[in-house]
Amino acid sequence: MKAAEVTNHIKARKKEGVTHEEAKAEAYRIYKIKAALPILKKQFRISFAEVEKLAAPQPVRVYPPLPPLPKLPPLPKASPKAQERVRQYLPLPTSN
Secondary structure, three states, X not given: OHHHHHHHXXXXXXXXXXXXXXXXXXXXXXXXXXOXXXXXXXXXXXXXXXXXHHHOOOOOOOOOOOOOOOOOOOOOOOOHHHHHHHHHHOOOOOOO
16 A cells, blocks of 8 residues: 555655655655655765755645636527427427
8 A cells, every 4th residue: 555655755746746765755755655765865966965855845826716607698599499309309308
């Protein structure tokens, strides 16, 4: 389960523009992967200061509210002939 969560975290952070190395270090820290520090130091050469920087809380993005949806014009009324054709193919249930 942890592996999938770590992978999903890395993918999500990469979509936000974070490098793979930073996303991996952050995911390993969040999900408490014990082997994280030796692996990261060896593979990515991340210093303790950089790891601490990753531990800092990320700013929350605040987006402006969306504008209201435009009002759509009402649908035109179907002609009686068209209504009859619809009734032929979609008969209304009758109550007994």
